[in-house]
Amino acid sequence: MIIIKLIGGLxxxxxxxxxxxxxxxxLNCDLKLDINSYSNQCGLTPRNYELGVFKIKECFADVEEINHLKNKKRSFFQKLFGIKKIYxxxxxxxxxxxxxxxxxxxxxxxxxxxxxxxxxRIEKILKTEFVLKNEMPKSNKEFLEQIKCTNSVSLHVRRGDYISDPIINEVHGVCGLGYYRKAVNYIAEKVDNPHFxxxxxxxxxxxxxxxTKFPTIFVNCNHNDSGHLDxxxxxxxxxxxxxxxxFSWWGAWLGKNDNKIVIAPQKWFNNCNRETKDLIPNSWIKL
Incomplete structure (x- = not known):
């Protein structure tokens, strides 16, 4: 059995x-989710378990199962013979x-x-599981039709707690308008008649x-509690x-266009000591 602790947002x-x-x-074994971190929260940005909207393999670990693995120690004989079992x-x-x-x-x-x-290695599996259980609302379908019939470019701006929460702001900061201008210009050089x-x-x-000087649509059909639809x-x-x-990383990664251009910020964190070379896929453009 694998138990994964869930923390943070979607x-x-x-x-x-x-x-x-x-x-x-x-390993051909069960996966169980530990969602206990959402029971006791503090800070300005409380989170909820959100994966239930997708067609995932959803099974929750109970307290006994969690404690069994978190507290399990290597036995005397495992230590004696150098068996390094990790729990x-x-x-x-x-x-x-x-x-x-x-x-x-x-x-x-x-x-x-x-x-x-x-x-x-399981990209195909994930892309069949990270799909909605329920049908999109009509308001979303109207935007979806526009997205499908144009050279659509998603542009995501994260502010919210990145601005309002001093601790989160210190860690992440926000992408400035300069980044978005460069990204829009890059897309405009590569894509005919882009619609943002x-x-x-x-x-x-x-x-x-x-x-921008290009067709731009501000998607306003969803609220913060329905971000999965965005x-x-x-x-x-x-x-x-x-x-x-x-959030936008996953929106881009799940993108269905095999020839997609994905632009991500070179600076992901305010704290430059965090190494992010493994975060951005090699095929993405960093600006």
Whole structure:
């Protein structure tokens, strides 16, 4: 059995699930989700379990199963003969750690695991599971039709808690208008007649500040509690401009266009000490 601890918002949960799903597929064992972190929260940005909207393999770990793996110790004989069975595996850094993919036993995993290298081998499986259980609302379908019939480019602006929460702001910061201008210009050089579809948790700000000379549609049919619908709309766009956000990362990664152009910010964190070379797929453009 693999138990993966879920923390953070939708994008983070998708990274965590994807690693657990990859290991469960490799080891031919059950995957269970630990969602206890959502019971006791503090801070300005409370989160909820959000993966239930997708057609994933959803099974929750109980307290007994969690404690069994988190607290399990190596026996005297395992230590004597040098048998290194790992039952609790915690992410040590932001860089890809191949060791976790070499697990051969039941394990409890805790971390963010933000690299496609953890689950690239099951890409096709994930793209069949990260689809909506329920039909899109009519308001979303109207935008979807426009997305499908144009050279659509998703443009995601993350503000919200990146602005309002001082701790989160110190870690992440926000992508400036200069980044978005460069990204729009890059797309315009590569794509004929691009149509930009803007997604943001600060709709008024983007309307007042994000101006282009190209057709631009501000997607306003969803609220913060239905972000998964925005993500699905993003995934249907032909090309993508990401914010420094796991949310737009997943929207772009799930993109259905085999020839998609994906632009991501070179600076993902305010703290330059965090190594992000494994976060952005090699085929994406960093600006």
């Amino acid at each position: 994008g983070n949960q998708m990274f965590q699930y994807s690693l657990g799903r990859c290991l469960s597929e490799k 609790y595996f915690s992410e040590n850094s932001f860089s890809f750690d191949n060791e976790v993919l070499n697990l051969t036993e039941n394990a409890y995993l805790e971390g963010y695991w933000q690299s496609e290298k953890y689950f690239k 579809f803007v997604f943001s948790d600060d709709k008024e700000w983007v309307k007042n500040n994000l101006l 993500m699905m709309l993003i995934s249907n766009c032909k090309h993508h401009i990401c914010a420094n956000s796991s």
